[in-house]
């Protein structure tokens with residue numbers, strides 16, 4: 001691996017984990033005479049060791065890294081940044097909206113907790129919602145030390161870093177970006193596209209505390225990537241993706257078919273809260289993975305609302321979902337017609 005001009009070399013650092021993520025992947029990239037680190041795994045001795053080993057095997061040391069670029073602000077991608085900066089102070093790049101999250105800004109954290117408190121109340125979640133709020137408060141305290149100790153160089157769509165185009169891909173997380181080298185069709189995908197598992201479009205507030213329609217965003221971000229001629233995607237977890245177009249199609253179809261199942265369930269349960277849909281749709285996972293399950297269900301409810309398949313009303317401070325009126329009428333008319341034609 002050489003740091004020559006006009007050449008691009010990617011050295012994956014794949015750190016296995018026993019969790020369902022399979023591995024934490026980050027990448028040493030020589031591009032346009034610079035050495036980049038794309039993401040940085042979790043803050044563990046194992047990731048630290050793998051980073052050093054990979055540097056050494058390729059004739060580098062930590063001091064040769066010129067820049068760190070983060071695909072998003074999740075801890076399993078930002079883990080080693082502080083350790084690296086302690087030894088070697090280099091610029092760190094991330095999406096501009098990542099700043100309050102990476103700095104663990106107290107105002108941001110408190111607003112986020114208040115957002116979820118209101119969200120779970122409005123979606124009809126009772127003790128599971130309350131427990132999640134307690135968990136969020138505990139996590140906020142426990143993770144204080146993870147705050148990045150450097151100024152972030154803010155990126156946005158259309159920017160370029162070492163020959164890579166920055167593409168905004170909100171959905172899995174609001175500050176998610178991917179890095180695309182158009183000439184070679186190489187994409188650093190973070191958690192936007194993972195081979196062995198579909199990414200959860202996590203429900204989050206925007207900067208003003210308004211709920212983002214994250215699944216709708218995620219679908220649009222998948223379609224955005226479909227427009228690039230991609231040969232290979234280097235993901236944040238699991239296997240390297242050598243047929244990205246097929247995987248993008250699979251993910252888009254998966255969203256469609258899950259939405260359809262949820263729409264059918266609502267047609268039976270209506271009027272119903274998101275919590276009732278989640279309990280019915282996910283059964284066991286509702287308790288064991290409450291926050292992910294609620295994100296998934298609320299994401300699909302948002303999407304179905306956007307498609308005018310369903311609608312919601314607020315009753316006693318809770319959102320109640322039912323089939324979209326015009327849709328219901330259409331279906332009733334069709335049922336009427338077919339029963340008449342059978343007569």
Ligand SMILES: [Zn+2]
Nearest residue numbers: 074076191236
């Ligand atoms: Zn991740």
